[in-house]
Amino acid sequence: MSISSVQQAQDARLSKRARMLVTPEGLALPLTVGSRGARFGALALDMMILTVGIVVVQVLFSVLILSITGVNIDNPEANDAGPLVELISVAGIVLLFLIRYGYFIYFELGPRGATPGKRMVGLRVAARDGGQLTAEMVIARNLVRDIEIYLPLTFLVLKLVEAMSGEDLAGVSGTVAFVWLALFMLFPLFNKDSLRAGDLVAGTWVVESRQAKLQHAMSLAPDRSTDYRFGDAELSVYGEHELQVLEGVLRQSRPEALREVAEAITAKIGWQLGQGDEREFLEAFYAALRGHLEGRMRFGQRKKDKYS
Amino acid sequence: MALPFFSKSEIVAPADISAASLRSDRFRLEREVDWQRLEAIVTALEKNRPRSISDDDLLELPVLYRKTASSLAVARETSLDAATLAYLEALVRRAWFQIYGPRIGLFGWLRRFLGGGWSAAVRSIWLDICITFVVMVAGGVVGWLLVEQDESWFYSLLPGDSAGGRVPGADPAVLRETISTADGSSGLGVFAASLFSHNTAVTVMYFALGFAFGIPTLLLELWFMATIGAMLWVFFDAGMGWDFVAWLSIHGTTELGAALLGSAAGLHIGRTMAFPGDRTVMGAMRTAGVRAAQVMAGCTIMLIIAGMLEGFARQLVGDTLARFTIGGIMLAFWVLYFVAMPRPREHLA
Numbered sequence: 001m002s003i004s005s006v007q008q009a010q011d012a013r014l015s016k017r018a019r020m021l022v023t024p025e026g027l028a029l030p031l032t033v034g035s036r037g038a039r040f041g042a043l044a045l046d047m048m049i050l051t052v053g054i055v056v057v058q059v060l061f062s063v064l065i066l067s068i069t070g071v072n073i074d075n076p077e078a079n080d081a082g083p084l085v086e087l088i089s090v091a092g093i094v095l096l097f098l099i100r101y102g103y104f105i106y107f108e109l110g111p112r113g114a115t116p117g118k119r120m121v122g123l124r125v126a127a128r129d130g131g132q133l134t135a136e137m138v139i140a141r142n143l144v145r146d147i148e149i150y151l152p153l154t155f156l157v158l159k160l161v162e163a164m165s166g167e168d169l170a171g172v173s174g175t176v177a178f179v180w181l182a183l184f185m186l187f188p189l190f191n192k193d194s195l196r197a198g199d200l201v202a203g204t205w206v207v208e209s210r211q212a213k214l215q216h217a218m219s220l221a222p223d224r225s226t227d228y229r230f231g232d233a234e235l236s237v238y239g240e241h242e243l244q245v246l247e248g249v250l251r252q253s254r255p256e257a258l259r260e261v262a263e264a265i266t267a268k269i270g271w272q273l274g275q276g277d278e279r280e281f282l283e284a285f286y287a288a289l290r291g292h293l294e295g296r297m298r299f300g301q302r303k304k305d306k307y308s
Numbered sequence: 309m310a311l312p313f314f315s316k317s318e319i320v321a322p323a324d325i326s327a328a329s330l331r332s333d334r335f336r337l338e339r340e341v342d343w344q345r346l347e348a349i350v351t352a353l354e355k356n357r358p359r360s361i362s363d364d365d366l367l368e369l370p371v372l373y374r375k376t377a378s379s380l381a382v383a384r385e386t387s388l389d390a391a392t393l394a395y396l397e398a399l400v401r402r403a404w405f406q407i408y409g410p411r412i413g414l415f416g417w418l419r420r421f422l423g424g425g426w427s428a429a430v431r432s433i434w435l436d437i438c439i440t441f442v443v444m445v446a447g448g449v450v451g452w453l454l455v456e457q458d459e460s461w462f463y464s465l466l467p468g469d470s471a472g473g474r475v476p477g478a479d480p481a482v483l484r485e486t487i488s489t490a491d492g493s494s495g496l497g498v499f500a501a502s503l504f505s506h507n508t509a510v511t512v513m514y515f516a517l518g519f520a521f522g523i524p525t526l527l528l529e530l531w532f533m534a535t536i537g538a539m540l541w542v543f544f545d546a547g548m549g550w551d552f553v554a555w556l557s558i559h560g561t562t563e564l565g566a567a568l569l570g571s572a573a574g575l576h577i578g579r580t581m582a583f584p585g586d587r588t589v590m591g592a593m594r595t596a597g598v599r600a601a602q603v604m605a606g607c608t609i610m611l612i613i614a615g616m617l618e619g620f621a622r623q624l625v626g627d628t629l630a631r632f633t634i635g636g637i638m639l640a641f642w643v644l645y646f647v648a649m650p651r652p653r654e655h656l657a
Contacts, residue, residue: 140601180516
């Protein structure tokens with residue numbers, strides 16, 4: 001988790017989905033827009049959870065109704081009994097309605113700003129302008145979901161039934177409506193922030209929400225600057241990128257990798273290294289190189305990598 | 309109180325800051341206690357356990373957030389420690405999500421919505437409501453006039469047997485039958501509940517079509533109202549016009565109201581797309597979208613009520629006057645609610 005999250009953060013900055021958001025404090029905060037694949041996955045997960053929830057509710061209510069009326073298979077008409085059963089059915093239908101609409105809104109208004117599906121794939125909703133994410137925005141983006149997902153799916157099912165039965169159920173207007181709705185459905189494919197129509201209307205977007213642990217400080221290792229002395233020529237071989245690769249290697253601390261990197265560096269700067277000294281050498285070199293690069297950085301001279 | 313394995317691990321200050329040989333590491337060690345304090349608060353907020361945060365921490369949250377944000381800004385210019393930068397970025401982002409996240413939950417929103425947010429949103433799109441209303445009335449008049457002129461228009465407006473036997477020149481007894489009460493009351497509730505899901509889909513469609521600059525929405529409304537106008541003519545022709553209006557009004561005042569608001573909300577977005585004024589299209593759509601969505605959320609509530617009225621009241625109440633009374637009361641209620649309900653006072657922090 002820890003090292004890979006650093007790696008991820010670096011990759012994220014380079015990726016096409018990287019955005020800079022300016023918070024109301026004026027701080028530029030890097031964000032990564034959620035990939036279309038992740039968002040589709042989150043949606044699929046949420047739909048699965050919803051479907052399971054709906055089936056459970058339906059089964060529960062059916063069992064409840066059957067336990068009141070008693071099963072009468074021979075004469076289903078006779079099952080129609082009493083206002084209590086009717087009340088339960090109405091409550092069931094309204095509950096299903098509330099689940100369908102409430103699920104997304106409830107979770108996205110929570111502190112994580114994400115439905116369980118989004119949370120699982122590491123996404124959350126945020127305001128596009130860096131300001132407050134309001135309840136109204138969340139409501140707006142989820143009401144449009146109806147047009148983008150539920151309605152086209154309904155039409156799609158209708159079309160399938162049509163194709164199988166050979167009957168024209170939806171008619172021409174139905175087909176036109178489906179094409180129009182398909183535009184909404186495919187909307188995220190045609191803009192770089194992969195915004196849904198709901199996001200566009202509400203002023204939101206879906207971004208990655210990553211966590212990172214605080215790693216130990218690197219220069220707390222015993223100071224070996226007296227044992228290993230590096231000159232300017234040796235330190236100006238590398239840049240920031242190499243430094244951060246070295247940091248990753250040191251934090252991961254795999255013996256083979258340490259050996260390999262130490263050999264590469266000594267070959268480059270023309271040193272000889274004794275067996276078993278890799279870690280010490282690398283720590284010293286890291287501290288020296290970072291001190292060197294950070295020193296130059298304070299004067300506004302940055303060196304991106306060894307080529308610059 | 310807390311079980312040992314749930315207790316927070318104490319944040320310990322780093323042992324010896326001066327031991328760090330690098331200046332940027334000393335910078336980090338001096339501040340990391342604050343960062344970890346902020347992290348603990350943010351984690352508690354994310355887990356929806358604000359009660360587990362001490363008062364001191366909560367009071368200092370804004371300060372800690374700003375301190376950490378400024379640490380990040382400094383670290384970006386002075387430190388090459390990738391892990392620390394990644395940590396700070398993730399932490400500031402998480403804190404930003406919490407501080408600028410939604411302040412109320414679903415139920416809080418619902419309370420504010422019903423307590424005036426809805427009516428305020430409806431009032432703010434008054435122009436679109438007026439346009440849609442005029443179009444709807446025009447549609448009804450057109451439908452009436454067309455059928456009055458030539459009865460065959462009726463079959464163009466309502467093709468096939470979608471009219472359910474309510475056709476020009478039909479036997480008055482058949483017409484009477486179609487607007488009478490049902491025999492029994494059983495099963496009505498289920499019928500009512502399933503009705504509104506259909507109506508919701510139709511209204512949402514009106515709203516969706518608003519995105520095409522509102523034109524299809526208005527055309528659909530025009531056509532829909534023309535069928536009602538044509539139907540009205542059929543019943544007035546058979547001499548039971550007011551009975552039909554009464555039958556329709558019982559749920560129609562609510563349902564047509566919802567259709568009106570839904571179309572107006574769609575039109576509002578479409579109109580804003582076409583004429584964004586001096587804002588950017590995206591910016592204008594955002595304001596319009598949030599407003600329209602509030603209206604749409606309200607439409608769903610109206611449609612639930614309409615479904616109940618359609619399922620229960622219309623089938624149970626047979627008297628024309630009683631039907632008018634119910635429909636009239638609903639109409640008066642909606643108009644009064646939308647016109648008079650004041651905007652909710654902004655929640656004071």
